[in-house]
Amino acid sequence: MFNGIDAFVWLTQMNVQGGSELDPLIQHRLGKELFLYNKLLRFPLKLSTNPDDLYDDSEPTSYAKKTAKEMPYVYT
Known part of the structure; x- marks a missing residue:
């Protein structure tokens, strides 16, 4: 949770077509x-401790950079 927002739910809502219409538990998973x-x-x-950072100027989380691999399937 970041500022009252579940980061996993946010990822689903922003990256999955129709993701915001899913049950919140499914969005989280x-x-x-x-x-x-x-x-x-x-x-x-993208996480930052700088409140002045803009989304496009920030890098993805370092954990994700280390674990990123080719997606075996695409969510649509």
Whole structure:
């Protein structure tokens, strides 16, 4: 949770067509899977301690950079 927002739910809502219409528990679980492919997502999870950072100027999380691999399937 970041500022009251579940990061995994956010990943699903931003990267899966119709993702915001899914049950919140499914959004959370799907978001966990998407996090493994964070670097390859259109809107990857990016964390920063700088409140002035802009989304496009921040790099994806370092964990995701280390674990990113080719996606075996595509969510649509």
